[in-house]
Structures are given as structure tokens and as C-alpha cells.
Amino acid sequence: MEYAIFPMKTISISQGYSSSHKAFDCNGSSGDRTTKDYWYAPCTLKVLKLLDKEQSGYYNTILFGTCDEKGNQASVMCEDGIARVLTFACTHMDTVDWDTFNHKENDIIPSGAACYREGFTGLNETNPSHGNHVHMEVGLGWQYKKQSDHYLKDTLLSDGRTVIGNTFYQLKGFNSVGFQGTQGYTFKEVSSRKVEDSGSTTPTTPPSTNTNLKLVATKQAFRIRSSVVSGSIITTIAVGGSVPITEFLGIQSDGYQWVKVNHNGTSGYSQLDTYNCYTIKK
Ligand SMILES: [Zn+2]
Incomplete structure (x- = not known):
């Protein structure tokens, strides 16, 4: 099984989860939304849905689902020690980058591969979002439900915690915490993308034990x-x-x-x- 690794090299979150914003807004290495950093697959992913900005209100959004190397639905180890099938919805990529990636639905993306990039596509050309960032939603299971400015429905756990606040580990040598901070979120460190060869970092045992x-x-x-x-x-x-x-x-x-x-x-x-x-x- 794979860990869910925070998908950007710099962990810089400018806006966290609230009832009106069921997402992380992730900035890049500048921390101030001027750079355009890549979003790397937190684990093996399947492209579930492509929603380009030609469709009203979709702002170049991709929904990625956790899967195995054959594309079958698979659980990923979340930071709270529980394995879950997840959907990640990423929004705001620039159209130039969208064309460069040229994703197709059902594409399988290996863990750690760059597969999205910060941008600021918004309502229209004269009313873009506020600077480069990735608006990232995390929900349970493979899902899609467009509702206002959100793409997922189930972003809460039964005890009221958010999925997003309990998902990501930071990977030693890959992520660094910085700049605008983490909005109070914490990320346990692991030394591998795979649970079974995680070495001596915590947690060394999957929740099966x-x-x-x-x-x-x-x-x-x-x-x-x-x-x-x-x-x-x-x-x-x-x-x-x-x-x-x-x-x-x-x-x-x-x-x-x-x-x-x-x-x-x-x-x-x-x-x-x-x-x-x-x-x-x-
Ligand atoms: Zn956002």
C-alpha cells in the first residue's frame, strides 16, 4: 500500500477548510502565488474526470482517484493511520499547461509524477482567481458532484473531521514546510512512498496491526x-x-x-x- 504524500514540494497553504471552502489552497515555493509549481501525484492515480474552462465554471479542473497500477480502485494510507479510497479535485490550471499535460480520462499516473500545475483560471479572462495556486478538494471514495464552486460532496468524516486534514504525510527529501505556513495542519514524516518499506520512520506499522x-x-x-x-x-x-x-x-x-x-x-x-x-x- 502507498502513503498519501503531500502533492507539492513546498507545503504552503494559504486557505484551509471551512464550510464555504471545502479545500486546501496550495501555493508554490514563493508562498505568495507568483510562481507556478507542479502538483505531484500523492499516490498512484487514475484520471477520473476532465473539466476544462471552456465549460462554464469549471476552471480547468481534474478529478483524480486513488488506484492500483492497473487502474482499479485502491486504498491509500492516510495520515491518521486509516486506509481510504479517495478522490482529489484540482482546480485553476492554466490552459497552456492543460494542453501540455494533455491528460485523458482513465490515464494512470504513477505516484510522484508531476500531473498538475498551479494557475489562476477563474470565472473568465478578466476575473481570474487570485494568483497562481491549486484549489484542492479531497473526498471519500471515487466521486464527483459539482455544486457551486466545489466538485466533491463527501469531504467530511463521520466524526466531523475533514478528510483533507487527515490525509497527507510529508515525504523526507521531497516536501519542505514553509512560507505562508500550514494553517494549523500537521503532516507526519515518512521516508518512502510505500508503507511496507518505510524504514524506521513513523509510522512503521500499517493499521492492520x-x-x-x-x-x-x-x-x-x-x-x-x-x-x-x-x-x-x-x-x-x-x-x-x-x-x-x-x-x-x-x-x-x-x-x-x-x-x-x-x-x-x-x-x-x-x-x-x-x-x-x-x-x-x-
Ligand atoms: Zn480554494
């Missing part, structure tokens, strides 16, 4: 099954109940991530629907 987390039925009850997807139902955990998570199993054939849990000493399996139903707690 993390037994300090619990799956909590916050909004609705969940079932524990004898195996993933179609196993028989062992028990149902009512709202308010919880069970320890012993292993994260990734996305299964039903499209959901599953976890292995321990129910009174017996192993079972449960869907992980952290956006709609359940919460993970320490």
Missing part, C-alpha cells in the same frame, strides 16, 4: 459476519455499541472497505462505512 481502534455504531447498527460481504450474521451491534478492530482489510467486492473485529473473543467481519454510519475511535 493497530488494535487500539474501535468501530462504534454512531448513527446506525452494524452487523458482524462470519466472512466479508456474504458471510452469515454472527451478531448485530446496536447504536452506541462498539467492538475492537483487529485488522483493516481494504475494499471488498461490495465496494466497501471491511474490517476484522473481535466480538467477545470471536473474530468477525464488518463493513466500514465511516461516512454514513460508523465511527472509529481509540
Whole structure:
């Protein structure tokens, strides 16, 4: 599995997440929106959707989805220690750069490859955005929903945290923190793009071995099954109940991530629907 690595060499965030701005605004090395730095694939990505500025209100936007080397949907390790399938929506690239990259939908981009560049495409030629930057949204699953100036719908976790604030690691030798700061966001350091050869930096263990987390039925009850997807139902955990998570199993054939849990000493399996139903707690 890959880590989600902060996608610009300089971590410089001029605007963070709020109810009216569900995104990071990332500046380049100048920190003041005068330079045009590249956005590098935070992990292996698939081009899900291209929305060029010829379409009203789209400002040269690309939606990238996390995937494996064959382009199949895949989870990426997020900075809070939980693996998730994600969509990244990037907005404002200049049309010259857009033509240079010449992306096509379904293109597969290796982790770390330059695949977007800061720009300031805006409402129109006389009303551009305020200087070069990448407006970047991060959402759960592969998704697209244009709504006002946003491109993704699910940018919140069930406990109210933002996906964007819990996603990115910084990679030793690649990212540097600087200039206009990070708007209070923090980024744990790793020394590799891959979880399995991460050396001695933290975290060295993927959450598959993390037994300090619990799956909590916050909004609705969940079932524990004898195996993933179609196993028989062992028990149902009512709202308010919880069970320890012993292993994260990734996305299964039903499209959901599953976890292995321990129910009174017996192993079972449960869907992980952290956006709609359940919460993970320490
Ligand atoms: Zn923005």
C-alpha cells in the first residue's frame, strides 16, 4: 500500500477548510502565488474526470482517484493511520499547461509524477482567481458532484473531521514546510512512498496491526459476519455499541472497505462505512 504524500514540494497553504471552502489552497515555493509549481501525484492515480474552462465554471479542473497500477480502485494510507479510497479535485490550471499535460480520462499516473500545475483560471479572462495556486478538494471514495464552486460532496468524516486534514504525510527529501505556513495542519514524516518499506520512520506499522481502534455504531447498527460481504450474521451491534478492530482489510467486492473485529473473543467481519454510519475511535 502507498502513503498519501503531500502533492507539492513546498507545503504552503494559504486557505484551509471551512464550510464555504471545502479545500486546501496550495501555493508554490514563493508562498505568495507568483510562481507556478507542479502538483505531484500523492499516490498512484487514475484520471477520473476532465473539466476544462471552456465549460462554464469549471476552471480547468481534474478529478483524480486513488488506484492500483492497473487502474482499479485502491486504498491509500492516510495520515491518521486509516486506509481510504479517495478522490482529489484540482482546480485553476492554466490552459497552456492543460494542453501540455494533455491528460485523458482513465490515464494512470504513477505516484510522484508531476500531473498538475498551479494557475489562476477563474470565472473568465478578466476575473481570474487570485494568483497562481491549486484549489484542492479531497473526498471519500471515487466521486464527483459539482455544486457551486466545489466538485466533491463527501469531504467530511463521520466524526466531523475533514478528510483533507487527515490525509497527507510529508515525504523526507521531497516536501519542505514553509512560507505562508500550514494553517494549523500537521503532516507526519515518512521516508518512502510505500508503507511496507518505510524504514524506521513513523509510522512503521500499517493499521492492520493497530488494535487500539474501535468501530462504534454512531448513527446506525452494524452487523458482524462470519466472512466479508456474504458471510452469515454472527451478531448485530446496536447504536452506541462498539467492538475492537483487529485488522483493516481494504475494499471488498461490495465496494466497501471491511474490517476484522473481535466480538467477545470471536473474530468477525464488518463493513466500514465511516461516512454514513460508523465511527472509529481509540
Ligand atoms: Zn480554494
